[in-house]
Amino acid sequence: MSGSPTMPRLRGEERRKVATQMAREYDGGASIRGLVTVHGRSYGFTRVLVIEGGGRLRGRGGAQPKPRS
Numbered sequence: 001m002s003g004s005p006t007m008p009r010l011r012g013e014e015r016r017k018v019a020t021q022m023a024r025e026y027d028g029g030a031s032i033r034g035l036v037t038v039h040g041r042s043y044g045f046t047r048v049l050v051i052e053g054g055g056r057l058r059g060r061g062g063a064q065p066k067p068r069s
Helices: 012-027 032-039 043-052
Strands: none
Touching: 012 032, 012 043, 032 043
């Protein structure tokens, strides 16, 4: 199988550019799901590119346990 039928494979310099851009957007507050919508890639591939681009993944969010007093 050779990639998505609607999106070409990203390789080399183009992949680095997209990864850097996605990491910048993510670090600026965009969610991975939001990046999926904008860039038209799968969640898993978008997550990999954010990491490759130097983005630091945030926690999942939600309620945090309260520290015991």
